[in-house]
Amino acid sequence: MAAVTGADATILSTAKLSRQFGGLRAVDAVDLSVERGEIRAVIGPNGAGKTTLVGMICGRIPASSGRVLFEGEDITALRPWSRVERGIAYTFQITSVFQNLSCFDNVALAAQRGLPCRGGEADLMSKVDRTLARVGLEGRGPALASTLPYGHQRLLELAIGLALEPKLLILDEPTQGLSEEEIVGFCALIREIAADATVLLIEHNMPVVMDLAHLITVMDNGRILAEGTPEEIRANPEVQRAYLGT
Numbered sequence: 001m002a003a004v005t006g007a008d009a010t011i012l013s014t015a016k017l018s019r020q021f022g023g024l025r026a027v028d029a030v031d032l033s034v035e036r037g038e039i040r041a042v043i044g045p046n047g048a049g050k051t052t053l054v055g056m057i058c059g060r061i062p063a064s065s066g067r068v069l070f071e072g073e074d075i076t077a078l079r080p081w082s083r084v085e086r087g088i089a090y091t092f093q094i095t096s097v098f099q100n101l102s103c104f105d106n107v108a109l110a111a112q113r114g115l116p117c118r119g120g121e122a123d124l125m126s127k128v129d130r131t132l133a134r135v136g137l138e139g140r141g142p143a144l145a146s147t148l149p150y151g152h153q154r155l156l157e158l159a160i161g162l163a164l165e166p167k168l169l170i171l172d173e174p175t176q177g178l179s180e181e182e183i184v185g186f187c188a189l190i191r192e193i194a195a196d197a198t199v200l201l202i203e204h205n206m207p208v209v210m211d212l213a214h215l216i217t218v219m220d221n222g223r224i225l226a227e228g229t230p231e232e233i234r235a236n237p238e239v240q241r242a243y244l245g246t
């Protein structure tokens with residue numbers, strides 16, 4: 001792990017972060033701490049509160065109470081775009097892909113960030129081409145997003161996230177619908193991304209979680225049930241009862 005030690009080690013933390021939907025506490029006083037360079041997986045049964053938690057981190061879902069700190073700064077009240085500016089990218093399902101735009105244009109929309117005026121069109125084009133190549137979509141720039149097979153649309157979504165040059169990349173069920181072969185390529189790519197970014201991953205595919213994650217946070221009923229290395233989580237009897245079903 002490319003984790004940093006010292007004062008800058010923690011890139012993201014939440015303090016008593018909660019979200020109420022009517023009478024339901026979907027996320028209940030969650031204290032989470034993620035280190036720079038880490039690949040963190042968040043797992044848990046359906047309805048455990050995983051998507052709501054990351055929704056509050058990226059600003060898509062307002063918190064009912066508690067705080068989100070990013071690089072030591074309280075971002076709880078910031079709008080989602082302002083969090084993107086600070087380096088948080090969130091990709092979830094392929095809903096973030098504009099189906100009627102080409103792959104190139106989809107990535108170019110995100111890639112414009114960080115290239116204000118001074119870069120010009122040539123820089124933008126080369127950044128988009130590099131990003132598409134990074135996820136294995138080289139040469140697919142002109143293709144309309146809607147014509148891509150599902151697995152490639154997920155890769156395009158990842159390219160959009162990477163084009164934002166995030167410090168923290170949040171992925172919600174990224175391997176859902178991918179073939180075994182695509183999952184192998186995806187895992188290799190995530191490891192490469194983690195060399196210069198922190199990755200927070202919601203994932204149901206246990207082999208992927210066990211293979212990729214440095215640390216795993218297990219949620220149940222809106223709370224953190226357990227946290228530890230893949231080995232610790234695998235051996236935790238409470239987790240086995242609540243989630244792994246073994």
Ligand SMILES: Nc1ncnc2c1ncn2[C@@H]1O[C@H](COP(=O)(O)OP(=O)(O)OP(=O)(O)O)[C@@H](O)[C@H]1O
Nearest residue numbers: 021024026027044045046047048049050051052053
């Ligand atoms: N907008 C909403 N309005 C009301 N209830 C909601 C809303 N969003 C989520 N919930 C509820 O909050 C709880 C947590 O949902 P959430 O989607 O965060 O769980 P999850 O762990 O991501 O589940 P999954 O693995 O199925 O995606 C669930 O009971 C869900 O029904």
